[in-house]
Amino acid sequence: MSLAVAIQMDPVEPIDINADSTFALAMEAQRRGHGLYHYLPQDLTYYNDRVYATVRPAVFQREAGRAATLGEAESLNLACMDVVLMRQDPPFDMSYITATHLLEHLPASTLVVNNPAEVRNAPEKLFVTHFPTLMPPTMITRSKAEIESFRREHRDIIVKPLFGNGGAGVFHLKEGDENLNSLLEIFTQISREPLIVQKYLPEIRKGDKRIILVDGEPVGAINRVPAEGEARSNLHVGGRAMAVELSKRDREICTTIGPILKERGLIFVGIDVIGDYLTEINVTSPTGLQELERFDNVNAAGHIWDAIESRFKGLMPE
Secondary structure (H helix, E strand, O other): OOEEEEEEEHHHHHOOOOOHHHHHHHHEEHOOOOOEEEHHHEEEEOOOEEEEEEEEEEOOOOOOOOOOOEEEEEEEHHHHHOEEEOOOOOOOOHHHHHHHHHHOOOOOOOEEOOOHHHHHHHHHHHHHHHOOOOOOOEEEEEEEHHHHHHHHHHEEEEEEOOOOOOOOOOOOOOOOOOHHHHHHHHHHOOOOHHHHHHOOHHHHHHHHEEEEEOOEEEEEEEEEEOOOOOOOOOOHHHHHEOOOOOHHHHHHHHHHHHHHHHHHOOEEEEEEEOOEEEEEEOOOOOOOHHHHHHOOOOHHHHHHHHHHHHHHHOOOOO
């Protein structure tokens, strides 16, 4: 099976060929003989009930500083594509949301991964609230009084933007820290969005586990351990990736959420687990594929393309 695949993503020039998950997906697609096209989210256009983009044929290569060779730009009706990969990085803002609306106009014969309507309906930190028995004590609010009450109850807390990404704006406030009021003032001045406040989990010192699920099934995990003096485990802020096995609790979490992910067409999902708690469900542009392959020799990109190809076959008339 040879598929025409359009990849909606950020510019290819800064790609880290040893870490980027979209790069891993592209390389696996090429290995299978699929034809690739690259375009930026801002290249999308809707007109006369069709969605098209200024695309460039792309050949990806594991060459530092030159992750892809792009051909001549052309305007292409995305309905001609077999698969569209929605892989641009957050923030999950109105631009991101608009792209999901536009991609919904594509015919059923074009498979969009992940399902754009379900991506829109599953912001990472909000989606997890549908599984209250799996997550740590959590509050979502703009109310200063409610946040203060939460802090009195739990003492040691994490405060972060509801639609933040990559660990940006995440604060760990220990009991007695006098910066809460100033922090809330800053947040409310720069955004109208609520904040998410969670009980601090000391297990974070042992790592924040990223579990990769493909079509609802776990295929492996990596552990991201924060640097000394850092509350965030994100790799680009100094977190260290380590090999890890799935625990019984991890499998319970996956068994609970997996069927729902599959039903919603969320083929590639990365969940974050600290200790026994599910903290995020990442559906926009999950990462971790190359780290998983290095540590566990698991070709997660291959599993993802198996799932995509299987779903695409299901769209074809008998």
